Amino acid sequence: MSLLARRAIAELAGTAFLVMAVVGSGIMASRLSPNDTGLALLENSLATGAALVALIVALQPVSASFNPVVTLVEKMLGLVDWRTAGALILAQFVGGLAGTVVANAMFGLDAVALSSHARTGSGLWLGEIVATVGLLLVVFGTVRSGRADRVAFAVGGYIAAAYWFTSSTSFANPAVTLARTVTNTFAGIAPASAPAFMLAQLIGGALGFILIRLLYPAGITASTPEKEVIS
Numbered sequence: 001m002s003l004l005a006r007r008a009i010a011e012l013a014g015t016a017f018l019v020m021a022v023v024g025s026g027i028m029a030s031r032l033s034p035n036d037t038g039l040a041l042l043e044n045s046l047a048t049g050a051a052l053v054a055l056i057v058a059l060q061p062v063s064a065s066f067n068p069v070v071t072l073v074e075k076m077l078g079l080v081d082w083r084t085a086g087a088l089i090l091a092q093f094v095g096g097l098a099g100t101v102v103a104n105a106m107f108g109l110d111a112v113a114l115s116s117h118a119r120t121g122s123g124l125w126l127g128e129i130v131a132t133v134g135l136l137l138v139v140f141g142t143v144r145s146g147r148a149d150r151v152a153f154a155v156g157g158y159i160a161a162a163y164w165f166t167s168s169t170s171f172a173n174p175a176v177t178l179a180r181t182v183t184n185t186f187a188g189i190a191p192a193s194a195p196a197f198m199l200a201q202l203i204g205g206a207l208g209f210i211l212i213r214l215l216y217p218a219g220i221t222a223s224t225p226e227k228e229v230i231s
Helices: 003-032 037-059 068-076 082-106 122-144 148-165 174-182 194-215
Strands: none
Touching (some): 003 082, 003 174, 037 148, 082 174, 122 148
């Protein structure tokens, strides 16, 4: 099997399990804490952060971005070529949708059910920009400072926290956003709300890229797949 195929499979599997963690823990939280939204969000955020740490540690030797915005920034920094970026991004979107289907099925729900949870407004869109910029700073700042072995813990901790300090609860990932449109549960987002979220994430990606280049003018050297470790 080619290296690119291995990396695409790792991205597909990793994104699928990430979305299973997001959606599945959201369903479980809403069932265990139906009258306490704050507690349900805490349960959802802790499960997602913990899953991210485990998945990045496990898949880091192959590929562990799980996020099209991160992969695009890697391309802009010269870490991957367009062929690789395209394959990984496609795998992330497919994996995310597969993860939602499995999560729905695990809890006895329809495999695909469009979300009715509208998430819209300038405050939420700003929250997505902030969440995405912060994620990129955590990812590339940790890697650029020579601490790639700690990126899993940095990213997991950041995402768990960003659930709480951003108005949008920090989707910060177009593949995860699309995947969450097909679950009518606690973690879902209405299909009509998703495009604005994804646009905000791309804006956050562009701003994050500029900030990374300003903070690290020496650049980030091209790396082997073993060092491409990002959620």
